[in-house]
Amino acid sequence: MIGSAVRKLGDGISGGGRFSIDSDRITRWTLSAFGLVLLIAFWEAVTTVLSLNPKYFPGPMGVVTELIRIWPAIVAALPNTLSAALVGYLLALTLSIVIAIPLVASDRLLNALMPFIIGTNTVPRIAMTPLVIYWVSFYSVSMLYLANYVMAVWVAFFPMLIAAIDGFRSIDEDTENMLEVYGATTWQEFKYVRFKNGLPFIFDGMKIGFVLAMIGAVVGEFVSGTFGIGSQAASAIGRTSIARAFAIVLVLGLISTGVVLIVYLIESKMIFWRESSIMGAE
Amino acid sequence: MNNKIEQQSRTDDTESVDYTISFDSVDKVYGADTVAEESVVALEDIDLDVERGEFVSVVGPSGCGKTTLLHMAAGILDATDGSVQINGVDVQSPQHERKEVGLVFQHPVALEWRTVRKNIMLPVQILTENGAIDKDMSYYEDRADELLSLVGLEGFGDSYPNELSGGMQQRVTISQSLIYNPSVLLMDEPFGSLDAMTKDELNLELLRIWRETEKTILFITHDLDEAVFLSDRVVVLSPRPGEVADVIDIDLDRPRDEDTRGTTRFVELSAELHKHFKSLQ
Amino acid sequence: MSALSERRLALAKRWIKRQFPTLVTGILFIVLWEGIARVIGNNRIVADIGYTVSSLQARADTIVVRVSETFSSVVVAFILAVALGVLLGVIIAEIYTLRQMTMPLIIFAYAVPHPVLAPMFIIWFLVGGSFTLFTFTGPSAYIFPAMTAADAQIAIGINGVSTFGAWVGFFPVFISTITGMNELEERYQHLGTVLGASRWQMVKYFRFWRALPNIASSIKSTVQLSIVGVIVAEFIASSSGIGYQIILAWKTGDLGYMFGVVLVIMLVSYTFFQLAVWTVKYVTPPGSVT
Structure with missing residues (x-):
């Protein structure tokens, strides 16, 4: 369901150029770089010319200065947030695939559980954050950071599960009939067709899944105040320091973009039979 | 056609004619077992026997249950009433041998991530793992090479399906259904989505393959001329519910070639079939 | 019969x-x-149904007021997200050069975990002040006779919470507009050329309509994400809304209330989602929403 919302951005964004094919790629990169430079120059110019209050409307230089100033703090906080996000992400990914297999193998199980899965995916799972923190703190206050791991799994799991289910199920009727004629067992169906067929869906889920795991971890830190990037970002509100908030956005955004790009590159290598897109399903 | 004669004499010996595909008063009702949905009678009282080595086509208006008929022969669908047998064994019984049946669909079912050769080998892998066939892998690998040249795909064994045209992909699917040497080939409008020229070309090739491999073929199509050109017999189904309205013997000489379509007899038979077809509506 | x-x-x-x-x-x-x-058997670990319901009943008035607040923000966020998403999507899809120039920014904005941006929205509106478009007497005044109209008043406004919700919900609409507009079949492009259609006419008669099914289905994600955005912003920023009520319940260790509020959020969100999808289905041509 969600998987169909945003699929092939690559089609939409990279296609339809009015430039010759060989120079197309270079032109696009140049334009992107030029756009980035233009944006930064414009931003700096506006803040300087209008002499805006650097506390609330910092220029790019102001953000960089603040980033350098708080760099040690960020480096100290980053491992906590990243390990929560990464471990949560990998756990959610593994679970999503392991659970999707029996669900797709048994129609009865799928029919029984699908309303629950769709329902849980529809509601704002992030609203559970304080509840999860409460439970973890009940268990052990000194291990409050575990709540961030739980939130990362809880937020990232369902979209990835739905992606995996959609992927494993997306075989056409002819192929299904063919497998039936050969008398393929359920396991053979997965081995020869469903796993490979589901890969593009799973990769789409993986791209959005990492961003979601990060969201879970960061919001966990927002609320619980455990040491990490999330609590650092929240502290910017107390100081009303936009430069600080911006610097943190920059760091976290670059990390996320990096991971999404890595997933995309692996996807393009593995799925040679169709084109991949950077932005998967939302 | 020495082989045909030999087979004929063999069947005479055993007294009863051995039908390779046999529908015995078969009914198919959709939705018969659900409560809320209305049930639809797709096929009613189908009696149809196809002899060994025979080429039989089934034609009928869309929605007459042609594909349902084929899927029952393939064991994909269960008959509501009556029995469907392949080589004298009920297709739904455990004694039914899957290696006896090959199925070719309207659209190629080549898996995008497998090379042409690996796609052709897919049924062998599955059937071997399940103990349904027991010859060496190398035997089938050689056979795959033979099939590639039989269907005119030499040199494309290591290509991927996406690199081939629709007609070539359909040749892959045909090879795939022939790799384990089934005695029966079920074909569901296999050339329906191809352009007229490719279709004519593949028609000729199918006849050549049929001649060389001596398969029994049940062929579904909505193209009446195609049915006349290929078949020994053409079965006409009436729509809703699907019933055998007519069976027409095609007494055109074999082997048939490009010129067959120009003969008077072909034109007569085609006209007759068109007339039958029109009377159904 | x-x-x-x-x-x-x-x-x-x-x-x-x-x-x-x-x-x-x-x-x-x-x-x-x-x-x-x-x-x-411990209401401090898992609140049972009776305890949850009684906690909810005790503060039913607060909950209705806060839920109304939250979902007024969600409505503003949702409308802003869809309007801006379609508008910017059309512009970016139409102008190839602009699309390529903003590409790195779009990918960055897509990948950044939205919640870290929430503080910026909140600080800006803290400093600049928020705009109230209009106010009306909320449903709580009619449900609870004891409540004064002033207490039940709900403001529809553009503030840190609703703009952040809009930002989070914006992306699916934006991206599917671009994708959909660029998926126009070549034959329509040719038809337009033959008819001598201007660029604007191409958008008005073909490209926008081609994108509509994509937009309609992306609205499902937008509804969910607008709600998520608003609740997250309420977590960290405001003292209003149902999001803050969960935080309050957590801080006071009132598990029954926390259970109740989470349940209410889930139920109202689900209803809101179904309502929004149904509305979109109703106003778009048949077959747009699957």
């Missing part, structure tokens, strides 16, 4: 059949919840 009523009966039967799994899931959930609560 007439054919028409027979058909209606069949349709009703089918509807019931289709809703059946959801109903069973709901009942199962309630049974499971109560079962676990009974086994643990």
Whole structure:
């Protein structure tokens, strides 16, 4: 369901150029770089010319200065947030695939559980954050950071599960009939067709899944105040320091973009039979 | 056609004619077992026997249950009433041998991530793992090479399906259904989505393959001329519910070639079939 | 029985059949919840249904006020997200050069975990002040006779919470507008050329309509994400809304209330989602929403 919302951005964004094919790629990169430079120059110019209050409307230089100033703090906080996000992400990914297999193998199980899965995916799972923190703190206050791991799994799991289910199920009727004629067992169906067929869906889920795991971890830190990037970002509100908030956005955004790009590159290598897109399903 | 004669004499010996595909008063009702949905009678009282080595086509208006008929022969669908047998064994019984049946669909079912050769080998892998066939892998690998040249795909064994045209992909699917040497080939409008020229070309090739491999073929199509050109017999189904309205013997000489379509007899038979077809509506 | 009523009966039967799994899931959930609560037998670890309901009843007025607040923000966020998403999507899809120039920014904005941006929105509106478009007397004034109209007043406004919700919900619409507009089949492009259609006419008569099914289906994500954005912003920023109520319940260790509020959020969100999807289905051509 969600998987169909945003699929092939690559089609939409990279296609339809009015430039010759060989120079197309270079032109696009140049334009992107030029756009980035233009944006930064414009931003700096506006803040300087209008002499805006650097506390609330910092220029790019102001953000960089603040980033350098708080760099040690960020480096100290980053491992906590990243390990929560990464471990949560990998756990959610593994679970999503392991659970999707029996669900797709048994129609009865799928029919029984699908309303629950769709329902849980529809509601704002992030609203559970304080509840999860409460439970973890009940268990052990000194291990409050575990709540961030739980939130990362809880937020990232369902979209990835739905992606995996959609992927494993997306075989056409002819192929299904063919497998039936050969008398393929359920396991053979997965081995020869469903796993490979589901890969593009799973990769789409993986791209959005990492961003979601990060969201879970960061919001966990927002609320619980455990040491990490999330609590650092929240502290910017107390100081009303936009430069600080911006610097943190920059760091976290670059990390996320990096991971999404890595997933995309692996996807393009593995799925040679169709084109991949950077932005998967939302 | 020495082989045909030999087979004929063999069947005479055993007294009863051995039908390779046999529908015995078969009914198919959709939705018969659900409560809320209305049930639809797709096929009613189908009696149809196809002899060994025979080429039989089934034609009928869309929605007459042609594909349902084929899927029952393939064991994909269960008959509501009556029995469907392949080589004298009920297709739904455990004694039914899957290696006896090959199925070719309207659209190629080549898996995008497998090379042409690996796609052709897919049924062998599955059937071997399940103990349904027991010859060496190398035997089938050689056979795959033979099939590639039989269907005119030499040199494309290591290509991927996406690199081939629709007609070539359909040749892959045909090879795939022939790799384990089934005695029966079920074909569901296999050339329906191809352009007229490719279709004519593949028609000729199918006849050549049929001649060389001596398969029994049940062929579904909505193209009446195609049915006349290929078949020994053409079965006409009436729509809703699907019933055998007519069976027409095609007494055109074999082997048939490009010129067959120009003969008077072909034109007569085609006209007759068109007339039958029109009377159904 | 007439054919028409027979058909209606069949349709009703089918509807019931289709809703059946959801109903069973709901009942199962309630049974499971109560079962676990009974086994643990401690309302400080898992609040049972009775305790949760009584906690909810005790503060029903607050909850209705806060939920109304939150979902007024969600509505503003949702409308802003869809309007801006379609508008910017059309512009970016039309102008190739601009699309390529903003590409790195778009990818960055897509990948950044939105919540870290929430503080910026909140600080800006803290400093610049927020705009109230209009106010009205909320439903709580009618439900609870004791409540004054002033207490029940709800403001529809553009503030840190609603703009952040809009930002989070914006992306699916934006991206599917671009994707959909660029998926226009070549034959329509040729038809436009033959007719001598201007660029604006191409958008108005073809490209926008081609994108509509994509936009309509992306709205599902936008509804969910707007709600998420608003609740996250309420977590960290405001002292209003239902999001803050969960935080409050957590800080005071009131598990019954926390359970109740989370449940209410889930239920209202689900209803809101179904309502929004139904509305989109109703206003778009048939077949746009699957």
